[in-house]
Amino acid sequence: MDSPQSNLLGEGAAQAFETQSQACGRMGSPFMEKLCALIAQNGFASGAVFDRINHWNGTIGNGGDAVPLRLAGAFHRLVLDGADAGLKSVYPPNNSSDAELLSAVNQAVIKHADFILEYLKSAPQTNEVGRSALLLPAFLSLNAQYGIPFSLFEIGSSAGLNQNLPHFHYDYGSWQWGDVASPVQLNCEWRGEQPPVTNGDLHFSKVQGCDLAPVPISTDKQRMKLASYVWPDQTERYERLSGALALASKFAPAVDACQAAEWLGEKLSTAPEYGVHSIVMHTVMWQYLSKDDQALCEAHINAFGARAHARAPVSWLRFEADDNSPSGALTLTHFDGESKTPRTSILARADFHGRWIEWSPNLGKA
Known part of the structure; x- marks a missing residue:
């Protein structure tokens, strides 16, 4: 025809x-x-x-x-x-x-x-697990500093696949971390300064997240929708997604259907748990929030961080687009319970799909 x-x-x-x-x-x-x-x-x-x-x-x-x-x-x-x-x-x-x-x-x-x-009614949801390769060095740095379990609060979780980042294997060329038998093998080119301390495991006492429209992954049809947003000529991303879905069947992500500011207002309403490092995390979702919702989220995080303690620290870790295209910024705001004001710094710049990371914890203030 x-x-x-x-x-x-x-x-x-x-x-x-x-x-x-x-x-x-x-x-x-x-x-x-x-x-x-x-x-x-x-x-x-x-x-x-x-x-x-x-x-x-x-x-x-x-x-x-x-x-x-x-x-x-x-x-x-x-x-x-x-x-x-x-x-x-x-x-x-x-x-x-x-x-x-x-x-x-x-x-x-x-x-x-x-x-x-x-x-066309739905926003694209890749839940790109390659971004875990950008988050891991920050977790390792914080783990080396405190040596206590993490409690993770993820907003914009999509299907929650990145909540399983401790179960992935990471190869940065000059160093590796994680389970070599993991179905998720992340290859990320390491650039810049020496990596953080890489020995030891990451322990999470609790992992939870939210999304305005969580992506269900319990059926083949649901999993196919996630796959549809992976670009057709990027087979390595398919393999990562397939492995991450297999892990999710064993370690089920926790994702509430809720607006980010509302969810943070509820979850961060009490003091940070003693003996635990509370982490608020998100990747490539901030741009989809209104300015008012961004301000509300930040206010909830700052109020929670203001109640931090030396044995109950709080960190806000995010990888988002900024004005320095084409890469994104891995940014950390840290509340140690001792300083009067939190410290915010850009830890690295990186590719949006996790192909490379340029690690430089002294890159400057965000």
């Missing part, structure tokens, strides 16, 4: 796809770079999906609703489910011309419009 003709997107939508294309290229996905660039330059077939995206009610780009990734996730899900032979034939590991890929996209947005419109 002849492919429907493409229709150009408006400037705002086209720019969102172009920006996403560039980001995907920087993060090692030539296929996603190509897909988003083609849509930015050519648009796609007119219809309900075109209208929905071209007149998006909100911030369309990756700093807001990440619509290009929502659409890409829908296409990939059709491929994974075997629901669209045309898309599958032009998706990795197959090679395709620009014309073939655009033709398959044009047909898919018409043939599967209802399915795609439903997918």
Whole structure:
């Protein structure tokens, strides 16, 4: 059948796809770079999906609703489910011309419009476990300093897969840590200063998290949705996700359905537990909160930290985007119970999918 003709997107939508294309290229996905660039330059077939995206009610780009990734996730899900032979034939590991890929996209947005419109309602959720490789050095540093168990409070948990970071194996090239038999093998290039003290285990007395819309992972269908947001040509990320899901069946993550500020207000309402290091953690979710919610979360963390003790320290550990693109900042705010004010510093800069980390605990204040 002849492919429907493409229709150009408006400037705002086209720019969102172009920006996403560039980001995907920087993060090692030539296929996603190509897909988003083609849509930015050519648009796609007119219809309900075109209208929905071209007149998006909100911030369309990756700093807001990440619509290009929502659409890409829908296409990939059709491929994974075997629901669209045309898309599958032009998706990795197959090679395709620009014309073939655009033709398959044009047909898919018409043939599967209802399915795609439903997918566009959900923010992309990769629950990228590669980011645990960025968090681990901070945990090891704090463990060497205090030598007491951690109590973890994670906001924006998605499916909670990163809560199992003590069960992963990490290879930084110059040093390793963790269970060599783990189904999750994380390879992260180590740059910069010497690593923290790497001997010893990490102990967690309690692990809990929240998400506005937790990603269920109890069925194959639910797990497939997570997989759909992994970029199709990044097989190593698939392997990590598969291993993390296997671990989650053994060590079930704890994720409450709740707004972050509300949840922190409840969980941090009492004094920090004595003999435990309380950690508030999040990765690449802060940008999705409103300014008011960010302020509320920070107020709850600061109030909790103000009650810290030398044997009940509090840390706020996060890996988030900042103004220094294309990498993100691993930032730590520490309440030791002795200093009058907390200390905030950038521990490292790193790749958003955990491909490399440049460790420099003295990098400066955030």
